Amino acid sequence: MAESIVFGDLLDDPDRLFTSLHTVLFGMGAANLVLRAGIVERLLAGPATTEELAALGQVPQGELARVLDFLVGHAVLARQDDGHWLATPRTARLFEARGYLANCESSALMNSAWLPALRAGHSNFAEYFGQPVFAYFAANPERGALFGEFMGWMTRRVIRFLFASHRFQPFVTVADIGGSMGDLLLAVLAEYPGTRGVLFDLPETLALARPVIAASPLAERVDLVEGTFFEAVPVADLYLMKQILHDWTDEECRTILATVRRVIPARGRLVVIDHILSDPPAPDEAQSTDLAMMAWAGGRERKLAEFAALFAATGFAIERVSRNPAGHSVIEVCPV
Numbered sequence: 001m002a003e004s005i006v007f008g009d010l011l012d013d014p015d016r017l018f019t020s021l022h023t024v025l026f027g028m029g030a031a032n033l034v035l036r037a038g039i040v041e042r043l044l045a046g047p048a049t050t051e052e053l054a055a056l057g058q059v060p061q062g063e064l065a066r067v068l069d070f071l072v073g074h075a076v077l078a079r080q081d082d083g084h085w086l087a088t089p090r091t092a093r094l095f096e097a098r099g100y101l102a103n104c105e106s107s108a109l110m111n112s113a114w115l116p117a118l119r120a121g122h123s124n125f126a127e128y129f130g131q132p133v134f135a136y137f138a139a140n141p142e143r144g145a146l147f148g149e150f151m152g153w154m155t156r157r158v159i160r161f162l163f164a165s166h167r168f169q170p171f172v173t174v175a176d177i178g179g180s181m182g183d184l185l186l187a188v189l190a191e192y193p194g195t196r197g198v199l200f201d202l203p204e205t206l207a208l209a210r211p212v213i214a215a216s217p218l219a220e221r222v223d224l225v226e227g228t229f230f231e232a233v234p235v236a237d238l239y240l241m242k243q244i245l246h247d248w249t250d251e252e253c254r255t256i257l258a259t260v261r262r263v264i265p266a267r268g269r270l271v272v273i274d275h276i277l278s279d280p281p282a283p284d285e286a287q288s289t290d291l292a293m294m295a296w297a298g299g300r301e302r303k304l305a306e307f308a309a310l311f312a313a314t315g316f317a318i319e320r321v322s323r324n325p326a327g328h329s330v331i332e333v334c335p336v
């Protein structure tokens with residue numbers, strides 16, 4: 001069995017446990033603080049003084065300098081001899097990960113409500129934020145936009161694996177169901193010239209995606225279609241569903257899959273991209289995202305046999321599986 005990061009050698013070494021978790025917890029807080037205050041973007045544009053950055057964030061200079069010193073200690077920022085703060089290569093990485101860092105902060109907040117959430121029978125998210133996750137994002141577009149950035153960051157993590165290990169059979173139109181900001185769809189269209197794409201998602205999500213797609217050189221090849229996958233999806237010969245089924249219960253997944261099954265052509269394919277749970281359990285990414293799905297959406301990650309049962313119940317059969325030990329796997333299914 002792989003060694004657990006937190007509950008293995010760290011738990012056996014209290015000094016490292018304390019230092020590591022404190023660095024993660026307060027590093028995450030410091031990162032979100034400077035991102036939210038606009039300081040990271042400002043420093044990516046050029047060096048600045050403490051006074052300028054404190055004015056920008058409307059925070060006291062002394063406390064801000066201590067936070068910035070912490071980030072200098074981790075080479076996320078640097079400081080010139082004349083006292084100006086400046087960006088390092090890690091500052092850009094931090095900016096790219098801003099959606100994920102906001103997501104981590106929400107996870108930490110909602111985990112404080114885990115026990116009452118379980119007792120009340122709903123997700124940690126609904127317990128802490130007062131609404132199910134996608135309703136909350138629809139009502140709070142600035143949080144929805146950060147979530148979309150997080151999804152794009154996650155997609156970029158899996159795209160290299162996807163294209164290296166899994167080729168799609170020839171297709172004319174690909175529909176990304178719950179495709180968020182279109183990161184996966186645009187990557188697939190770039191990889192498969194001469195094809196067209198449909199970005200299908202809730203209206204509030206597509207309102208955020210529309211300018212992103214319009215700015216892409218591939219915009220001409222994309223149609224945006226609003227709707228809910230509990231009712232109807234557009235017709236295509238290749239369907240993508242990345243990180244969709246894991247948000248929902250088995251019963252809800254059967255409804256989503258049945259919606260696709262009603263319109264998929266006989267030669268069409270559905271490609272599900274999700275974590276596959278190890279069996280027996282291992283301290284891997286899938287095991288932690290399983291808890292994340294319980295917390296965020298009342299959903300779950302699944303073992304391959306559990307996916308197979310969902311497909312069998314909705315008129316699909318697994319044709320190919322590209323298993324990714326380090327993250328999301330690819331399960332391609334055909335209608336039967």
Ligand SMILES: C[S@@+](CC[C@H](N)C(=O)[O-])C[C@H]1O[C@@H](n2cnc3c(N)ncnc32)[C@H](O)[C@@H]1O
Nearest residue numbers: 134151178179180201202205227228229242243
């Ligand atoms: C976890 S995100 C995955 C996004 C994208 N597939 C990816 O992997 O980057 C779930 C997506 O499902 C969308 N969604 C949620 N409920 C939906 C519904 N009923 N119909 C269509 N899309 C929905 C959300 O707006 C969001 O974009």
